[in-house]
Amino acid sequence: MVKVRGNQRSKSNHGYVCPRGHLSIGQMYDPDRIKVPMKRTNPKKGRGVDPKFVPISWDEALETVAEKMMELRRAGEPEKFMLMRGRYTYCRDVLYDAVPKIFGSPNNISHSALCAEAEKFGAYYTEGYWDYRDYDLENTKYVLLFGGDPLASNRQVPNAIHQWGKVMDQATIAVVDPRFSASASKAHEWLPVIPGQDGALAVAMAHVILTQGLWSREFVGDFQDGQNRFKAGQSVDEGLFDEKLTNGVVKWWNLELKDRTPEWAAGLCGIPAEQIVRVASGLAKAAPNCMVWMAPGAAMQPRGAYAAFAAHALNGLVGSVDSEGGTLQKMKAPYEHIPLYGDKFKPYIDEIAAKGGKHKKIDQRGTLEFPALASGKSGGGVVTNRAADGILNADPYDIKVAVGYWNNFTFSCTGAERWEKAMEKIPFFVHITTNPAEMTQYADIVLPAAFHKFERWGFVPSKFNRYSYISLQQPVVKPLWDVRIDETEISWLLAEKLKEKGFPNLYDYFHNEMVDLETGQKPTNSQEFALFTVKYMTQNMWDPAKNKDGDKFSGWSEFLAAGLWQSSQYPFKMNWGKWKTETKKFEFYSETLKKALTEHAEKNKATVDGVMEAAQYVARGEQAFIPHYEPPKIHGDEKEFPFVFIDNKNRLNREARSANLPNFHEFTKVGPGDVSHQDALKINPADARILGLKDGDTVKVISPVAEMTVTVALWEGVRPGTVNKSYGQGHWAYGKVAAADYHAAKPRGGNNNEILVADYDRLSGSTARHAVTRVKIVKA
Template sequence: MSNRQPEQNSLKPGKWIKSTCKMCLHSCNTRVHITDEGIINKIEGEPSSPSNNGRLCPKGNAAIMRHYDPTRFKTPLRRTNPNKGPGVDPKWEPISWDEAYDIVGRELKRTRDEDPRKLLPAINNFQKLFLWAWPAAFGSANFFSSVGNFCGGGYHPMNGFVHSAFAAANDVNYCNYWINNGGGDGFSSHLHTAAQANHVAKARIERNMRVVTVEPRLSIGGAKANEWVPIRPATDRQFALGLCHVLVYENLYDAKFLKKDTNAPYLVGPDGYFVRNENGDIYVWDAKDNCAKLWNDPTLKDFALEGVYEVNGVTCRPAFQRFKDILAECTPEQMSKVTTVPAETIRRIAREFAKAAQIGSFIEIEDRILPLRPAAYNYYRGAQGHKYSAMANQSFKLVNFLVGAIDTPGGHVGATLDDQMVEIRGGCGAITPGESGMMHANPHQLHPEVPFSFPPNEVHLMGYFPIGVDPGHLAQETLMNPEKYNLDYRPDTMLLCHSNPMWNISGSRKEWYKIMSGMRFIAAIDILPNESNEWADIILPAHDLLESWNMTMIEPPHHEGMCLRQPATPPIYDTRAEEEIFYELSKRIGILDIWNNILNYVNGFHQKPELLLEADRTYTDREIAERKGKLWNGKDLDWYIEHGHAVTPRRPDKWYRPWDGMRLHFYIEDILKARDDLKQKMEAADVPIRHQWSWGDYQPLPTPVPDPVLLEPAEYDMFAITFKDIQINFGESTSNPWIKDITYNDPVHTSVLINTATAASKGLQTGDVVRIQSPYGSIVARLATSQGVHPETVCVSNALTRVAIQHSGVRVGGGSFNDLLPANLENTDACSGQPETVAKVKLIKLTELPPELLAANSVYAGEKGRMH
């Protein structure tokens, strides 16, 4: 028998280069194999990266197919068909870059000279967040997209309030009891999926970490969890408040943490504000001396968390007592009626969670003695994407607060977007002291607060959301009703960059089409055709990820450090880097100096003067990438080309309690301050809609008030939700042949799912075609039945419903899920800007598949149109 070892023979001769993926928002490190003929034939995870440890998800592998997609935009294009509409052939005509720049520069300059607010931008390249700031250089604060607020409208500001961070994650290093609510972290979606799944799997194997998944659909995460808890959609906040009730009323909370490290003992008056002295210092109650003292009085013996007191004639109570009073109406029995989760399940999980948290235990890490709290509650869009989003997010945080598991080993920890420099927890996640011992609240994680204006300067009313994330969906509400919202201008120019708002924004497609039809000029910077750029007048084709330079750190959950993206091949078509495109447009419009000054700020170059961009020159994607690398660790580009990344495990002093010595916001008074400041400005400006504004959305503590979607008319007896798995995480997917091969061979993604018993009760069965009708719109789909679905839920894959586009590889489905959702103020959180992401619907059985779907969608190939 031969002793010869197996040999790798699947690759042609060639070379490997180190790079970084961009098939979703995040930045897994990769290595790319290029043959001697210059062909990319393999992409793998980079083994030297402690983040993804050589792992890569299906999307990352499929980057090859997007690189070589024959339908890529290959050269600048000019529209020759004056007619526009969904599915209308633009009849593109190739033109030169000089001509394209001339046209786009001329039209944008005309717009800026008339009124810069007339530009409606949608710039969504998340790995090059600095590009999002270009409209500020132009002079427009408009935002025409749902990126940021649809998935995390309340999530990002609340992380800023609690952690001074953009995102949050459970600490996989020490967590032993992991609750996932409405998110796929560690299993199927969201933060650095391939990396997270690797680390979560190890925690489960090596430490037997228990996972409890709370969601309406038995997802990949639910199927792999120790326990799946099916829940009625849009009731996750009530579930969390039920847990809090048990933790508080059964005395299962970490009183020492609440007293020492939070504002829970601060006294609150009847107006919701902290009780202060004449200098603005906040009072607490000393439970030993039975009197009020200032929060930092050296004679304080014990902070009272409970009770009702009087200070300077004001009746007040500690913030913790305020929450306890709310929780009196949140018993597991009461919350069970809302969520359908049995009361005994709520009680058991709360008790298990408290026991697993090991309240009172400590661990030593790098010469620091830290609280060890190996239990954490994690969540994302499915749990928090509702009208009362700010309250929902706070309710989940408070579960962690009560056991002392905020920013602790094993607990729920803030994940910064980009620290910029290795020495500090910097960027938007900077930790700074605030008043009366509290950490400074930092809800603005994507850009500074947009100032209030009336008439409003932004079509999405961002100036009315002082602590929110851009509610781009409200552009439909205001542009269709400009008199109601006192708009004194009308946008007529659109700039799209790696964005597909016709797909990603909630609200009626018909109304969005009217808005698109009203544009005088549309330019799009993109790689592939989609539902939005088919409306463009000019296409400016961009390099793909395998042809371009970048340096990024994009909200890694457990690691930090810059990741290099470098070209694997020269551009295979006549495309350009986004940096070059925006520089050329800036020169032609006359804003080059403004743009460079903004780039210096948003990239952090102002922190090291030697890295500052000069005002009067342009820079390449390579030059900007090199500066970002040097800012991080001082290394030049050659070092990054060799090493590929500077990724290391998250530095413990930046990861665990970076705010040590400050107090966290258990009670968020800043929300009331923002409310009252906005109310005062609206009153002073006599804003007509101020009396219809949802002032009740601004709460310093969450309440169990039901979201409006729960109160839709009774004829809508089901809840429609949308979901995604790893291969369609964060979009950029459904035209890719490899992704399609995975997705459309899975019945989960070719039919909408409903509970087997529910289907039988409605006379429905697998294979039936139904119209899913909400009060706002409808879609059509084929049904599949499953036991892994909450009885009141209709589950719609994010890959299933589509509308007509140019890309022949994208299967046309039964419409956009977002047609089911409202794009109005009534279903938007006035505090955070989060739109409702669940629809109340009814099912209408159809006897025929609509002809356009039968013809267009190969899922139904061979069908005659008549259902049996």
């Protein structure tokens, strides 16, 4: 492998990859990769404890795993098996869904709530869309970016980099972020908001748009006599306004917006009132060819769901939803799931599995204080980080056997020490991984995974630039080591072992259902199973008899050569008048949220106000159903911990997996304010003078839960009263470059997740990474 580039046919990434893509070659050839299966010979577990791994065969490894799983079934407690998923391809159906369901456990726990679930909350409870949005940068005239940095980190980096110069020429860009991000450096307006106050800024902008009469008449409607009655501090008669494609704009005004003036917001969010007015009116005057790009920085906060709700509601006010130059949903990428329900699936679920699958999940989703209202369902989402507490407290029961793949929760979850203790407690843990990550140090069996980009079968659906697509992963090099594909090959090999031990259900399911749809052949080995699974799930793209939209192929071979299927282009206004909400309208007063909260309350024998109190929100009554301001909840007394800690993702950070590459450390400086070969704590020079700090000083960053030692970098791009450090360093495992001393478990730099307090946006289940923790700085 000598070069990586984007698929040259792609209408989404324009044939390019972002800077991270070029690091994947070094990752595949990383000499510290796990090369063969291993078993632990030291029963003691903990940070700094040598597992004393020894190499074993795949047969011995899988024999050991299967026996531990069968012990649970013999005891009638399969629910005590846990499957933890990190990143994935959409062959996830096999390992993440089929294995635990057929075995009999409800505990398939995904990483999703570590990512950006709160961001989805705003779109779902306004327009019925639980997913990330696409953005029409090609035609936009105004970009208002809340808490994101699409030039450096997001799901659309190649497209954003490709389009941004054009956007700067044709549009106004305003970035809301306490940190001067890469995107802020290419913007016309920077709004360095006080952390946690994004919601105040959003509702004040809504106030401006309404009082200035700048809302979209086409989308929202108007007063019957055409006279604007939205006056600061004054309620409005709902009967005087004729709404078109929205629900509850006047009710929203009366319950929340009438008092949310720019002057009120300025005192909270630190943005001058005149700038709030200028940006809000500029956005609305560019409508409908404008967008409010709402990202994790504004949403992944305690109570962040309502900031996401408020920010996305601005798109409804100006009619930029599903509009040219605005925010978009996606075209269907019609891949096929493997059978996981219904008549095809039932024969493989025995009595033990049926009983085990009815138990509660270990992450406590759907409980009174953790609604996790994904797609409107109580407990419909995951509360990933809460699983550590479930394990530690044996609530609702203890976990005895766990498997993790493509994950590293002991590093990537806030309050990381909790996960270290949780992993010490699990009696038997299997880690499927490429590198010896922090989580691997707690494993009893380690299984080496094929490298995800170049050594495996899989596929990934996504969208941007108005196209949905299916990107096909295929083995383009011969695997370097004795590795297997995590989601498919290992599942098959484990099923074979379970069959030998008297549990054939999983093997029979794979063998009977995952046939080659071209030949009708049933899989006879793990390699065939991996290939047949991808062909099965992507048939709607490559089979001309099934393909109803987008790229056309004559068969599998042509699709394989292309490596990519793309939809037709997203048509504007596709969802106008048929939103998947309770009212079929874009909801400012969300009947969809009202129904979800009411059902969650009834399930837990409580009231909606009781839910809001237990889930630690301030709103009561009808305010719970509208976008509104929630005061921030930041851990640490301000007098003792005077700085709010700001986390961001380094431009070269592939979810902390880049850190074992020398060129990651050499080029860390490409991140604004960052310094090569340092784990830099960026602090405003004004604050540094007060503390007597200068560039290059070594300091301790101390939070209410932990501390770390890093190097000071003075930088005017961070708001006074805050400090900022890029996520990605602080590994005490993963490899000889990532860690300062791998064998001694000595970290290189600091892991942000160790000092961040474990808290949540409970309505979505999302981990809170932003506006959650205060720190103090002392010289080391």
